[in-house]
Amino acid sequence: MSYVIGLRCRECGKQYPQKGVHVCELCFGPLEVEYDYAAMQGKVTRESIEKKDRNLWRYRDLLPCVEPKAGLNSGWTPFKRAHNLEKVLGVKELYIKDDSANYPTWSYKERVVSVAITKAIELGYDTVGCASTGNLANSVAAHAAQAGLKAFVMIPHDLELGKVLGSLIFGPTMVRIQGNYDDVNRLCSEIADKYKWAIVNVNLRPFYTEGAKTFGFEIAEQMGWKLPRHTVVPTAGGTILPKVYKAYQEFIKLGLVEDNHPKIYSAQAAGCNPVVEAIRAGRELIKPQKPKTIAKSIAIGNPADGFYVVQAVKQSGGWGEDATDPEIIDAIKLLAKTEGIWTEPAGGTTLAAAIKLIKSGRIPKDESICVSITGNGLKTVEVVQDALDRPESIPPKLEAFDNFIRDHSNQKDATKADGISAAVIAGAVAATI
């Protein structure tokens, strides 16, 4: 059964029925799905959730869909204790929520797309689309192919090759637009007006964003029905952070977890930090920026939900931090060498920001911390291409091998502060002084 009451404007409160509409016609405020939490009491329980399959739909009572139609194998990604990173950073309890292993296109976007495509089918659309920095396009293309829907993906013209091919392989119509994401985004809003498509992050946005809650639900359940005291989340358009906060609050409201006053922190690239800048300045107003960073997946200079990120961070008692491109690359390498996870620059940004928040004392070293990894490094090989030494080749002779090993062995203990992690930590310290 569905506990959805309908849609409600977050700004002025006007109510709407469930349909393909994303902004309030009165004030342009974003619409939010409203649930009947009272009716859930005693029915949506730890047991009722644990009985369901291990995918994101195990939280379907808190999602705006009648019957799942997409993403039946998506979600329930690894959540692990990061013992090696704990040693490097000198913290007591650190977790990684790892959506670089999300199915089928290796990013957190499976969550929002599974819900949006299910809703598109429910509402009778035969065509879906998106404005994307890459990951969303990959996910929309894959899920649309599986669901037998037509797909149009609109992306900035200069994306990483892995992200371009990672969509094209599924056969959507791709439109590469000469401009940055914010230009693509604006165009898509006009496209959504003109074409009768389900553009997942435009006219299906209220449903789409709800899917992001499953990232937070999984953290809570996988931690053993507890919440981390501190959760660091990357911010681009501002979808996931407020929804992780909402997920935590919903579980608290339903009595599924204890309220330990979880704090949420926003991570951005220094080359595109409009939200972190607003948090630092104590402003709610987001000043848009022209992005300039290698973290293209989070290079959104005019974040639609930036205001709600600032609000969630403030309400929770969290903070915001940014990372420079070299810090992002160092953090990508650190995560790989300590925890065996290869993330894209968005993940590097989040880890680098977490490190800086720990070093500056914003996040205490003796409390539980969760770092959100939302994308996979295999899609963005370009960013580490020059940061890794590729070895020369040798002839197939044992002597040559012996010589090579003598000169090149670099199997150091990853938990000791080697060149890379020392640089990250030193950089973090330097930046916070």
Next chain:
Amino acid sequence: MAVKVRIPTPLRTLTNGVDIVELGGANIGELLSDLCNKFAGMDKRLFKQPGELNRFVNVYVNDEDIRFLENLTTPIKDGDDVSIVPAIAGG
């Protein structure tokens, strides 16, 4: 002087379904005043208070966000393209 202004779907209930209207003014503020004068109810949709746009209203002049220009005092000239666009989610 006439400038074409693109009206997004949520506001077309006020413009009888018309998606592009021709308006006059020396800057964006004047242009939007003209829009508000021509169509009843527009004022409340666009402005939080006089001189302050609602948080989720974005205005573009020839594809540039007015917040990168001079906000409501951004000058406009004949033939400029102006769009009013609701903010939308990331990707």
